[in-house]
Amino acid sequence: MYHYSEEQSELKHLKAPSVWDVNDAAIDNQGDYGKHPAPFSTSLVEKALKYTTTEGELILDPFMGSGTTAVAAIQNERNFVGFELDEEGAYKPIIERRIREAKRQMTASVNQTIADDD
Numbered sequence: 738m739y740h741y742s743e744e745q746s747e748l749k750h751l752k753a754p755s756v757w758d759v760n761d762a763a764i765d766n767q768g769d770y771g772k773h774p775a776p777f778s779t780s781l782v783e784k785a786l787k788y789t790t791t792e793g794e795l796i797l798d799p800f801m802g803s804g805t806t807a808v809a810a811i812q813n814e815r816n817f818v819g820f821e822l823d824e825e826g827a828y829k830p831i832i833e834r835r836i837r838e839a840k841r842q843m844t845a846s847v848n849q850t851i852a853d854d855d
């Protein structure tokens with residue numbers, strides 16, 4: 738992974754801490770998407786993306802699980818590609834639902850901004 742310098746980072750106004758305060762418990766954060774045994778916290782992934790990438794860049798998560806990294810990528814205007822072994826077929830519907838919802842929220846947010854500007 739390429740690491741941006743503090744100056745290049747979107748969070749350059751913040752000093753990168755060595756300990757991050759993450760408020761959402763990973764498991765709560767999934768809400769009714771849940772059922773993956775080891776989901777990340779979306780806000781933790783979001784911070785990592787903002788410190789290490791810029792908008793439009795491609796994020797690769799080779800172990801998608803419930804798709805938290807994809808959600809954070811969509812919400813922060815990064816491109817995304819991922820893999821999930823999902824031998825039981827349990828995670829694919831969770832991933833698809835979360836991606837659909839994240840895209841729907843982003844579209845709604847853009848439409849609201851356009852409406853506000855009119």
Ligand SMILES: C[S@@+](CC[C@H](N)C(=O)[O-])C[C@H]1O[C@@H](n2cnc3c(N)ncnc32)[C@H](O)[C@@H]1O
Pocket residue numbers: 773775776777778799800801802803804805806820821822823824828
């Ligand atoms: C710790 S979980 C990832 C959780 C994810 N970050 C989230 O927030 O839901 C790791 C995932 O990697 C998947 N996995 C393990 N080996 C894999 C492989 N060789 N290729 C693709 N996925 C794999 C597992 O099925 C599991 O869902």
